[in-house]
Amino acid sequence: MDPSQIYIAISIIVLAVIALLVFFMNKNKKDKKLSPLAGLAFAFVLAGIVFGDDRIIGYGLMGIGVVLAVIDMILKSKKK
Numbered sequence: 001m002d003p004s005q006i007y008i009a010i011s012i013i014v015l016a017v018i019a020l021l022v023f024f025m026n027k028n029k030k031d032k033k034l035s036p037l038a039g040l041a042f043a044f045v046l047a048g049i050v051f052g053d054d055r056i057i058g059y060g061l062m063g064i065g066v067v068l069a070v071i072d073m074i075l076k077s078k079k080k
Contacts, residue, residue: 004052004053008049008050008052011049012046012049012050015045015046015049019042022034035072035076037068037071037072037075038068038069038072040068041064041065041066041067041068041069041072042065042069043065044061044062044064044065044068045061045062045065045066045069046065047061047065048060048061048062048063048064048065049062
């Protein structure tokens with residue numbers, strides 16, 4: 001296993017742990033659920049990390065994830 005694969009595996013594990021912590025910390029709060037658009041953004045960022053060997057695909061997927069996350073933030077700020 002080369003260093004880049006180890007880095008990718010560690011990144012996925014850390015992101016999964018963070019997602020689980022956020023899920024369990026906000027379990028009792030009804031208004032703090034992850035929106036479908038934010039979940040999709042998270043999935044795109046994870047896919048960008050997984051497919052990071054090919055730079056165009058990896059960065060493209062991460063970019064799509066970031067754009068979706070920003071759109072989700074804008075939509076949530078307009079609701080309030």
